[in-house]
Amino acid sequence: MLRSQEGIPYINDENVLELNKKILAILETKQQYSETSMRLEKSDNAIRNFNIYKNKIAFGGDKGELQFYDLINAKKLATINIAQNNIEDRIRNVKFLNEDILFVTTFSGKVLKVTRATSNIKPIYKSDDVILDFYIDRNKDTQHLVLKNKIISYSEDQTIMHENSEYRNIEASFYKDSQLIFIANEHLYVMAHKGPEYEIIANFKLANTNNASSIYLSDTYLFIGTANGEVKCFDFSLSNSKNLEAPVLRHEFNQHSSRVSNLYYDEDETAQILYTASLDNKIFRYDFKLSKDTQIKKAIIELVGHEKWIWHLETYTDKNGKKLLLTADEDGNLLSWHTNVDDLLSKIKVQFEGY
Numbered sequence: 503m504l505r506s507q508e509g510i511p512y513i514n515d516e517n518v519l520e521l522n523k524k525i526l527a528i529l530e531t532k533q534q535y536s537e538t539s540m541r542l543e544k545s546d547n548a549i550r551n552f553n554i555y556k557n558k559i560a561f562g563g564d565k566g567e568l569q570f571y572d573l574i575n576a577k578k579l580a581t582i583n584i585a586q587n588n589i590e591d592r593i594r595n596v597k598f599l600n601e602d603i604l605f606v607t608t609f610s611g612k613v614l615k616v617t618r619a620t621s622n623i624k625p626i627y628k629s630d631d632v633i634l635d636f637y638i639d640r641n642k643d644t645q646h647l648v649l650k651n652k653i654i655s656y657s658e659d660q661t662i663m664h665e666n667s668e669y670r671n672i673e674a675s676f677y678k679d680s681q682l683i684f685i686a687n688e689h690l691y692v693m694a695h696k697g698p699e700y701e702i703i704a705n706f707k708l709a710n711t712n713n714a715s716s717i718y719l720s721d722t723y724l725f726i727g728t729a730n731g732e733v734k735c736f737d738f739s740l741s742n743s744k745n746l747e748a749p750v751l752r753h754e755f756n757q758h759s760s761r762v763s764n765l766y767y768d769e770d771e772t773a774q775i776l777y778t779a780s781l782d783n784k785i786f787r788y789d790f791k792l793s794k795d796t797q798i799k800k801a802i803i804e805l806v807g808h809e810k811w812i813w814h815l816e817t818y819t820d821k822n823g824k825k826l827l828l829t830a831d832e833d834g835n836l837l838s839w840h841t842n843v844d845d846l847l848s849k850i851k852v853q854f855e856g857y
């Protein structure tokens with residue numbers, strides 16, 4: 503279900519979408535949207551992170567269960583338990599290297615290389631520091647581990663190429679176009695590969711970002727979510743890495759009441775939609791095709807369906823070429839949402855014909 507921020511119906515296709523979600527639940531004899539066929543999977547444990555690669559989803563969270571889902575055949579695949587009897591080995595990040603090999607990080611500070619075919623688990627790194635994220639650069643055959651007080655870059659065979667402990671209190675990071683972007687102590691840093699080393703190529707002061715909780719960088723915007731629920735949008739681009747210009751604040755959104763856990767911007771020309779997720783159990787949708795700040799704020803839509811903390815979201819394309827938003831929560835739900843109103847309507851028509 504979708505509702506406007508002001509509780510007033512927003513006159514566009516979103517009204518149709520809200521009604522269609524209710525109709526879908528009725529046709530499938532379900533009480534709510536999260537119980538319909540739009541839920542891809544229900545895990546017994548919280549889902550903290552997922553990654554999509556070639557029509558496969560890998561996801562995990564509490565109790566160290568790394569689970570897999572086949573998008574083409576719509577079925578759950580084998581589960582690999584990486585916890586090894588350690589309750590602190592909750593999964594924090596999941597990243598596919600290829601169809602068979604993944605990297606998994608845990609809340610206990612481990613980086614593990616997992617082979618699906620054999621269920622082999624190989625420790626790569628262990629730290630007492632907090633792991634924030636892990637990135638794979640397939641263009642340069644490198645991997646990058648971001649911790650609270652350290653950044654480590656690996657070669658293809660997981661040999662450490664570069665280790666940097668200069669930047670402390672890193673709060674959030676993002677990887678794009680072979681460049682690492684991170685925030686520490688109210689500064690935005692851009693790190694790039696220069697010869698055999700990795701160097702900071704830009705450093706910008708960003709006021710009031712000392713509680714950053716998430717970052718997303720598109721071709722034209724830098725989005726920063728904060729621990730108190732704010733979302734800031736800056737004009738910023740990496741297109742000219744030799745002469746980067748300082749971010750310019752364009753929009754501030756305050757719909758969330760708790761930590762912003764994840765951000766995703768669908769920058770397809772026909773979309774230009776920002777999705778934000780939070781520990782207040784809410785997802786908001788912002789339409790950036792609307793040029794003015796007041797227009798964007800007036801058209802904010804809440805996607806209602808989760809009842810516990812939302813940890814991760816991003817879009818994918820199904821076997822029929824339809825784009826959907828996928829979201830994961832503390833209750834173990836993987837929910838999907840049609841990004842196009844007409845696609846959900848088509849699904850309802852099929853359901854109605856067989857009713």
